[in-house]
Structures are given as C-alpha cells and as structure tokens.
Amino acid sequence: MNKKILGACLLAVSPLWAHAATFDKFVPADSKIGFTYSQMGVSLDGEFKKFDGTLSFDPANAEAAKVTLSVPLSDIDTGSAEGNDEVANKDWFNTAAHPAASFESTAITVDGDGYKVEGNLTIKGVSKTISFPATFVENGDTGTFEGKFVVQRGDFNVGEGAWSTFDIVANDVNVNFSIVAAQ
Numbered sequence: 001m002n003k004k005i006l007g008a009c010l011l012a013v014s015p016l017w018a019h020a021a022t023f024d025k026f027v028p029a030d031s032k033i034g035f036t037y038s039q040m041g042v043s044l045d046g047e048f049k050k051f052d053g054t055l056s057f058d059p060a061n062a063e064a065a066k067v068t069l070s071v072p073l074s075d076i077d078t079g080s081a082e083g084n085d086e087v088a089n090k091d092w093f094n095t096a097a098h099p100a101a102s103f104e105s106t107a108i109t110v111d112g113d114g115y116k117v118e119g120n121l122t123i124k125g126v127s128k129t130i131s132f133p134a135t136f137v138e139n140g141d142t143g144t145f146e147g148k149f150v151v152q153r154g155d156f157n158v159g160e161g162a163w164s165t166f167d168i169v170a171n172d173v174n175v176n177f178s179i180v181a182a183q
Contacts, residue, residue: 022058023143023181026051030142030180033071037153038170046083049075055181057108059136059143062115065108071101091160098124117147123156141183148176 034047053069073093078084088095105119106129114135121130134147151173153159159169 021138021141021143021183022056023183024054024056025182026053026055027142027180027182028052031178033175033177033179035176036174037172040168044079046076046078048072049077053103057136057143057145057181059138062108062110065105067103067105067108067117067119069103072099073101074099091163092158094124103130121151123151124158126156128155143181145179145181146177148174150174 028051031051032047033051034045036043036045038044048071051069051071053067055065055067057065057067073095074088076084076087076093078087087093090096101121101123103119103121105117107116107118109116111133114133116131117134118129118131120127122128130149130151132147132149134145137144137146152171153169153173154164154166154171163169
C-alpha cells in the first residue's frame, strides 16, 4: 500500500481513537454502596459511606478493565448509632484489626448487555472469589456502574461467638452498588 494512502487512512480513523473514553476516576459523592440484611426476620438497609480505589475501564475494551476498591468499615451506616458501634467490635468487623474491606477484579467479560465481574473480596482478613453481573451506562464524561451480589457473612467470620449462628442475623447480606466514574 502506498505510504500516502496509508497515512490518509490513519488520519481518517484517528478521530475514532480520540473519542475512546477510559473511565479512571471514581466520583464517591455521587456513588453508593449499600446492603440489606435480615435481623430477627426484619429486613434492614445500610450503606458504606466512603470508598477509595483505582479504576481503568474502556467500554470498547472491557476485558482489559481493572478495578480495586477499599471500603473503610468504620464508615458503615447500619441505620442506628448503636448498630454502627456494635459492628465495629471484635465479633463483627473487628475494625481495630481489619479497618477496611477490599475488592480486586481478576476478570471482566462482556455478558449480554452487561458484564460479568470476577474478583477477590477480602473482609476481616479472609479472601474469597466472587462473581456478579454489572451494568455500565455512559453519560457524557461520566458513567455509572451498577450491580449486586450476595455475601455470606459466615464465610468471612463476620459475626463470631454468639453471633456465629444465623437465627438472629441471617447469613446472607445483599450488597448493591451504584458507582459513578469520570474520564
């Protein structure tokens, strides 16, 4: 191929490269990581008020995406000050020894209209591989990731001693997130 023709072709498609968006900054103020659990048969909601981490997500190359999250467990909101104090103690999150939960992706694949995210979740020093569906909606210079998954608190020793049975507080904790990211 003639060098002039090749150069013209590259110039013609270069605007497409310039528009490729990589979302690499979290916007915590517009994001939410919530959870639902059952205590004595009553469904209760809570949320983690803060998180930090790293992100590299290009919707055109999702398989190359990477994400890490660190969630300070002392910033939990269980819906009551008494509950917040209780979950910080040794039997629950033991925030003195384990101040944060973390997630690190190991694979992200396109799955229908969304994505399948796999990675390692670490809570209270215990790491488990998890997998969950997620969606991403781009809106100009920002985009929103949404998804949910179930954590079994017993797998992470959350609720030890008298709380290690699931008759008062259920084992399943439903985690849901809506995380906003910017380019």
